[in-house]
Amino acid sequence: MHKENYFQAINPSTNQLLGGEFKIANINEIDNAVKKATAAFDIYRKKSTHSIADFLDCVADEILSLGDALLERCHLETALPLARLQGERGRTINQLKLFASVVREGSWIDARIDTAIPDRSPIPKPDIRHMLIPLGPVAVFGASNFPLAFSVAGGDTASVLAAGCTVVVKGHPAHPGTSEMVASAFYKAIEKCDMPEGTFQLVQGNTNAVGEHLVKHSGIKAVGFTGSFGGGKALFDLANARPEPIPVFAEMGSTNPVFILPGALEGKTEDIAAGLAGSITLGVGQFCTNPGLSFVQKSEYTNQFYETLSEKINAISTGSMLTGGIKKMYDQGIQNTLTKEGVEDLAIGKSSTEPNSVAARIFRTTIENFSKSPELAEENFGPSSIFVDTQTKGQILEAANNLEGHITATVFGTDADLMNYKGLFDILEKKVGRIVVNGYPTGVEVCHSMVHGGPYPATTASQSTSVGTNAIKRFARPICYQNYSDILLPAALKNDNPLSIWRLLNGELSKNKN
Amino acid sequence: MHKENYFQAINPSTNQLLGGEFKIANINEIDNAVKKATAAFDIYRKKSTHSIADFLDCVADEILSLGDALLERCHLETALPLARLQGERGRTINQLKLFASVVREGSWIDARIDTAIPDRSPIPKPDIRHMLIPLGPVAVFGASNFPLAFSVAGGDTASVLAAGCTVVVKGHPAHPGTSEMVASAFYKAIEKCDMPEGTFQLVQGNTNAVGEHLVKHSGIKAVGFTGSFGGGKALFDLANARPEPIPVFAEMGSTNPVFILPGALEGKTEDIAAGLAGSITLGVGQFCTNPGLSFVQKSEYTNQFYETLSEKINAISTGSMLTGGIKKMYDQGIQNTLTKEGVEDLAIGKSSTEPNSVAARIFRTTIENFSKSPELAEENFGPSSIFVDTQTKGQILEAANNLEGHITATVFGTDADLMNYKGLFDILEKKVGRIVVNGYPTGVEVCHSMVHGGPYPATTASQSTSVGTNAIKRFARPICYQNYSDILLPAALKNDNPLSIWRLLNGELSKNKN
Structure with missing residues (x-):
């Protein structure tokens, strides 16, 4: 029995309470x-x-x-x-x-x-x-x-x-x-x-x-x-x-749409299937950048891709989700997907016997059926992903145009594909914070150039x-100081640039003293 | 008689309709x-x-x-x-x-x-x-x-x-x-x-x-x-x-508070009175940066300052306000100020006979009376300003602490004053977008360093x-491109830096090619 106004952690692998009681701040x-x-x-x-x-x-x-x-x-x-x-x-x-x-x-x-x-x-x-x-x-x-x-x-x-x-x-x-x-x-x-x-x-x-x-x-x-x-x-x-x-x-969060252009799979079916299966199931699919939705442009390699991808998913074991609540939502999302018209249950991965363990799931449908069920475009947090078959460039561009804001979008294609689908990139720029070419959205690099964000509803900012x-x-805002003497100025703005930082001095970037 | 769904401009100097009819967009x-x-x-x-x-x-x-x-x-x-x-x-x-x-x-x-x-x-x-x-x-x-x-x-x-x-x-x-x-x-x-x-x-x-x-x-x-x-x-x-x-x-908008520190007026009573009178009445006081509220730290020059300032205001003619509605609000603001306890009607400027012409008005009160009537701190858009007498540094700092967000704050003082009131600057930094020393807030310079903004309610951003x-x-947002080939990249990010712009290349600012 725990103390009033305290709570305990739960081990999601066992559903058992863990030691330690934590005060609920009033x-x-x-x-x-x-x-x-x-x-x-x-x-x-x-x-x-x-x-x-x-x-x-x-x-x-x-x-x-x-x-x-x-x-x-x-x-x-x-x-x-x-x-x-x-x-x-x-x-x-x-x-x-x-x-x-x-x-x-x-x-x-x-x-x-x-x-x-x-x-x-x-x-x-x-x-x-x-x-x-x-x-x-x-x-x-x-x-x-x-x-x-x-x-x-x-x-x-x-x-x-x-x-x-x-x-x-x-x-x-x-x-x-x-x-x-x-x-x-x-x-x-x-x-x-x-x-x-x-x-x-x-x-x-x-x-x-x-x-x-x-x-x-x-x-x-x-x-x-x-x-x-x-x-x-x-x-x-x-x-x-x-x-x-x-x-x-x-x-x-975000569904992180993926576009597989017509030439992408030639000679790379195995690589892309393995990479996507890994990206979908990484961390039991509990990544903000998890690829939950892919548009696959028809090619002679499409069926082989789905076969290989299904084999990969079938072979992957995923463990417990982070909480019982998250698992419940995931299961509900899977059930919702299965009720939609024309959705094929492509593959199910392995799960353990742990109470909150879930299996990876992938689904396949056509662009026509996808368009009929807008809920299919919504994120289901966890290792599930839906693949949508498209036949024409127009369908790909329309699908991109219909997207809400996402954190990432990913495009697979040959150099020729990428040039041929320049219009797709123009659309995706308006929809996401990061565009990945021939790579995977999971694995967010912490660097100067990273953008982990994107238009609403991916973020509020x-x-x-x-x-x-x-x-x-x-967490900062601009301020300006007018007619300050040097002694009154903060170090960053003093005449002799004591911090040796880059400054825009009368419109020119430099580390000069003023 | 004008056309339906059209409107006409009004000349605020005459209250007459001007020629030209403008469609009200539906x-x-x-x-x-x-x-x-x-x-x-x-x-x-x-x-x-x-x-x-x-x-x-x-x-x-x-x-x-x-x-x-x-x-x-x-x-x-x-x-x-x-x-x-x-x-x-x-x-x-x-x-x-x-x-x-x-x-x-x-x-x-x-x-x-x-x-x-x-x-x-x-x-x-x-x-x-x-x-x-x-x-x-x-x-x-x-x-x-x-x-x-x-x-x-x-x-x-x-x-x-x-x-x-x-x-x-x-x-x-x-x-x-x-x-x-x-x-x-x-x-x-x-x-x-x-x-x-x-x-x-x-x-x-x-x-x-x-x-x-x-x-x-x-x-x-x-x-x-x-x-x-x-x-x-x-x-x-x-x-x-x-x-x-x-x-x-x-x-x-903003009240643009001014602080006149104890040594500020010595030898400068005339200058500061003239400068403030000009700043208060510029453009019939219809500036976002109009100084509407000043805290005057008691000194032996205080009375002389008020006398000189009153003379200046009395001598200044202001014309019509921008609209009849703005004039009505201004008059109402003046009436509200006059109803407050302990507010002295210091000086009235000249106005013309034009229908929307108003006179400049300045008022004086003590910090005690100012504190009793929070409405006195609110902006009255137009050529009016209230001066608050303070006796102690503590009162100045408290007045600053009680400020809401403003676009500017202005401080007048000797070098010794400014160092002695360092704490005032620390407070003002949290309240405004621009701090002016021994100058006037009106006349916003359009340059690289300008901040015309400030904490809410001065702005929503x-x-x-x-x-x-x-x-x-x-009006811009960040995006990042991962694993793009050079041909796919926008000019700004291509390897050979065709735009010759400053770029943060692996953490170092340069105009180098990559």
Whole structure:
């Protein structure tokens, strides 16, 4: 029997409760957390870029210091294999270090200087200088599907802290023990690096009320979220209904459409079938970039492709999903798909006897039947995917035109195909944040060029990315200083460029002194 | 008697109808305009950067070609003096040319290239390239107070077209003839530069329905607005309630608080009084950056300052406001101020006998009385301003802390004052988009460093500016291309950098070829 206002984690492989009880934050505790984050913000935002970079590096080191105990607890809470979690920990740590390097280098703040022209006619030109400054305390929601890389110490938290904001993380209730361990790494780093106590805080809870209180709190100035459309949209609406609306950077998933052009399969049936089967089933299909919908342009290799793909899927074992709720939704999605007219049940993979284990499923239909059932275009989170046969280029272009916003789109084709379908790329540009050619959408590279985002309903903020170094800009806003003396200016904008950063000096990028 | 579904302009200096009848766009006409803008977008966005730059330059030339007839009509519709309108036309033209230069230079699109590492372990690194692309057709609302520089060919329209978006402008009903003339310049430039017909369109109307239909249309992908809080907030709410929410960049005015620190007035009473009187009354006080609220830290020069300021205000003549409605609101605001406890009616300027002419008004009160009447902190659009006497640094800091979001804040002080009040700057950074030291907030410089924006309720989009070259970024979003062959890449991202733009190549800014 557990304590009132506490909750426990559930092992999705066994449906058994796991040890450890976690306090469901009440409205007073949330209020206190935001007040601490607000007080800390005034101190943290004034820390030097090097102090903030060192702090992020220190958090990374402290997470590593948690050792295998972190991976083991995480495995129990998520059913994700230890090897995957080890890789995800590496990604989490590298991400923190990448943001540290961005902060240390310093040019991300978009320093701009327009010097005065006192004798300009008819009116003098004043000295004006521009940079980005942090927004304030940010609420970050941990995601279930990446319990390390998109959760407590994930890309949102890393970019929030890198931008100079403080953070209150709402841990995902599916892995509260993992969240608490990762939070402990932050608390140690805060102490070691002499950062204010409220720089990072974790609140937990298995009710929507916790997140709602947090987003409605006047002290919170932005929201980072990765999860379902329902969850993200609810936070977006709450944030816009506040007396002071705030930006919500919600990444809400996607079907990640794939287009297989006529020449793509020649000599590559085996490769593409294997690659897609892997991409569909990776992490039990619980990736934001999981390819859930493919349009296959008819060719002489189509049947061979489906045969090979079916063999691959039949042979793949997938384990437990992250939670019982997710499994239930997945099963329901499969049932819905099967009720649709003209949908062929192409292949079923292997599953284990674990209670929340599911099998991969692929389906096949024609573009005509697909068009009749718009629900077939909706994401079913998990290792299922639907393949739609098209006969003409016009059908491919129309299918692309009918897409909503997605995170990615993928196109397979020969060089000739790609040139012949230039119009497809023109359409996809308007629909997604990332286009992949002859590759797979899963495996999101954390780098300077990454865009993990896209038009609504993939996100609530198509003008941003939640992965890669540009994610930092979500949590900053521009300010300009007019007619400041050098002593009053922040280091980034002082005449002698003490931070040695790139600046737009009277319209020219340079690292020069002014 | 005018035709049904048409409206006429009113001369605010005479309250007489002006010649010319303007169609109130109905829902079908708006639908057609958005459909044309959508069709044009697919062509316009693929134009070369040089074609777009040439087009913007051509629009500027065509506006100039309208000659004095434009200024004369504008003067009749707005009661703004011809000299002011001539200056504003210059600003409008320079703004178009500045955006042309930004597009021609090309680096604004934030090109980023991370090259592949095929042999990276455990998984290969793909080639990923990033740039900004235009959002789609944009709805722009002309503002009443800058009938040229913030209206049909204003900063919003210029930055929308520079970003590669097409635009449907809702003309402000206070100057429909001016709007139509400026629109004709666009139509000529479209023809001369061989741009698609729907690149720019003007719709007119004197009802809210016109703007509402436009913002609700699924083809519109973003909104630019300058005007009242009520108008901007209504569009923001409409846009968020759409099936596909879209960003609204609404600049909704501000009180632009001023802080006069204890040493500021020594030897400068005359200068500052004259400067503030000018800034308060410029354009009949109808500037977004009009200083409506000042905190005056007690010094031995305080009384002399108020005396001098009163003399200046008493001597200044202001003319008609832009519309009868604006005049009525202004008068109401003055009456509200006078009903508040402890508000001294400091000075009244001169007005003409024209029906919508108003006099400048300044008021004085104590911080104690100011705190009792929160309405005193609200903007009263027009040439009125309230001065609040403070006694202590604590009162100044508290007043700053109590501010809502504003476009600007201004601080007057000696070097010693500025250092002594460092805490004031720390607070103001969180409240405004631009901080001016020993200067005046009116006269917004159009340059690379300008931020004309600020936290809500000054705008609905604190992460952007509506003036200056950075305004272009409001109408673009990032996309990335993974594993593209060089031939498939847009020019900005091709290996040999044919546009010679700055790019972030594996994390290093350069103009190098890859």
